Amino acid sequence: MPERPMQQPHLADSIDVVEEALSEVVLSRIPSTSPFHQPRQLTEAERERFRKMSRDSREARRSALAGEGPAPLHEINRPNFNPIDLMPQRQAEGKTALSLFSGGGGLDLGVERAGFEHSASFEIMSEAGDTLRKARSNWNVFSGEDGDVRKVDFRKWRGDIDLLHGGPPCQPFSNAGRQRGHLDERDMWPQFVRAVKEIRPAAFIGENVPALASPKFSQYVSENIIAPLAGSYHIQQVTLQASEFGVPQVRKRVFFVGFRLKRMANAWVQPAPTHYWGEPSLNGAEQRCMGLREALGLPGLGFDDLSPTIRSSLTGPRHTTSILNSVAAQRKFESLQVWPNGVAADRPSARAFVAKNGHFRLSVPDVALIQGFPEDWPFVGATYMALGQIGNAVPPPLAYAVASSVMDVLEK
Structure with a gap:
């Protein structure tokens, strides 16, 4: 008896199955002004769990601020760390800078302190x-639709x-994301390269997450950053x-640092460490970096450590006021007796x-201090x-170090 062929599903049946699956997914009602946000695909039941968590958190916060919660356990801290001390203002005559993907201003502030005019x-x-x-207030800032670099003709700034300088969105490359590289619609390195070509600056600084320097993206870097600019710029790559x-x-x-003139590229020296954590002999620096508790002015525990990497609240699947990026980070914060979830708007709160x-x-x-921003950065x-802007930013003292190294060359 011949084998009976397997019955193929009817097209209409397949469509019904897909539509049924999609109908279970409920869109988030939370508005977002971040172009980097990718909300989770959740069912109504899953979203309701998150809503309950948010409602409970809001009620606990309201109760606390109304004086109805537990009595405060900690005094308002007075930080010992002042990032401006790491960025002494340099004076330079007429050296100008233009910023792309400026975010909350980490690169912009560091570049300004290095002596460049905005x-x-x-x-x-x-x-x-x-x-x-x-x-x-004196800066020339383009934001919103006017700040979309894809729509800008940069040739007006040529000469x-x-x-x-700029840090294109890191989500296409970050270990915390899907690492889709050029397949991710948020990949803006081609726009950064276009701006370099149209403006033809004496130098450029491009910045991103260290994953971009990993073997996984070596071909991407070669084909999309180095090769398009190699005919006009001498480019060096450094991780700090x-x-x-x-x-x-x-x-x-x-950081990708490029110079139009070969003599400048040959004269450039990458920033040498100024601070150490742990053994001072390992990197040659003479100054000790503060630990998290010392920097924030918290009472001593008998030990201290560096803060884990601060995550951006804008780039995950849902907006949050947590700065945690991993289970390891949670353990580190716990050991330092610091609570990184539900970050408050100000110290009294x-x-x-x-x-x-x-x-x-x-x-x-x-959190801004931990990222290297001064107290008065608004x-x-x-x-x-606010946490999203902080978490996406380059620490200004790090930006300052790289920008100063470029200024050293341009001033000669």
């Missing part, structure tokens, strides 16, 4: 643009810019650790909102938006 900043997030304007420049955090970044485990609750100003937006 020409323009481009940033697609409106709140981040407002941060830049509030921090520096007027000494340094072009923020704590080696005084920032109390474990945070590596990769953090003190009033007692963490369940009694640990010290962080505030936005504390992040605009809701708490999650």
